Amino acid sequence: MVRVLAVADEPAQSVRSRVRDLDVDLLLAAGDLPWDYLESLVSLLDVPAAYVPGNHEPPASLGRGASPRGMVNVDGRSAVVGGLRIAGLGGCVRYNAGDHQYTQKQYVRRARRLVRDAGAVDVLLTHAPPLGLGDEPDPPHVGIAALPDTINALGPTWHLHGHIHPYGMVKADREIGSTTIRNVIPFSLLDIEPRRSA
Numbered sequence: 001m002v003r004v005l006a007v008a009d010e011p012a013q014s015v016r017s018r019v020r021d022l023d024v025d026l027l028l029a030a031g032d033l034p035w036d037y038l039e040s041l042v043s044l045l046d047v048p049a050a051y052v053p054g055n056h057e058p059p060a061s062l063g064r065g066a067s068p069r070g071m072v073n074v075d076g077r078s079a080v081v082g083g084l085r086i087a088g089l090g091g092c093v094r095y096n097a098g099d100h101q102y103t104q105k106q107y108v109r110r111a112r113r114l115v116r117d118a119g120a121v122d123v124l125l126t127h128a129p130p131l132g133l134g135d136e137p138d139p140p141h142v143g144i145a146a147l148p149d150t151i152n153a154l155g156p157t158w159h160l161h162g163h164i165h166p167y168g169m170v171k172a173d174r175e176i177g178s179t180t181i182r183n184v185i186p187f188s189l190l191d192i193e194p195r196r197s198a
Helices: 013-022 035-045 104-118 147-154
Strands: 002-007 026-029 049-051 078-081 084-089 123-126 158-161 174-176 179-183 187-192
Touching (some): 002 013, 002 035, 013 035, 078 104, 084 104, 084 147, 104 147, 123 147, 147 174, 158 187
Parallel strands (some): 002 026, 026 049, 123 158
Antiparallel strands (some): 002 187, 078 084, 174 179
């Protein structure tokens, strides 16, 4: 069993203050968090960590494969991190000229490459949710149309995302087949059993 701390979008000082008591094995970040916050979590936890960019990343993230210190960038690829195979797709659906934004057609191409290269995974880590499954109707928060097929092809136990701010309200988990989809803003603790040899 791998104990995972997943974070996104909103720094939670309560997590940072009690992070050593959480006894986690892996840190996952679904984007739009200050890099100094993520790097402090990595330092405090001293565990493997993976990351995908959101649509409000710092300028340093614009370099190919850039990531906060101590974190593996899984945007558009998969990697075994902390005993789990993680696949990732960062950014969100294009709504302006900002960085890490893609059209739905671009996401289809990115998702196809990911499925071809990743194989079966334990966790799909994205910034934005699937279209119609936890997204919002306003242009900045529309979900990714390619994700349901991606989830079906990769078969992860969990699909973790951020981007849709709950503003203090609990967002219900959703499901596609045997995959549970969770909005992890500001943080979520999960116990994940590796289903495949990592």
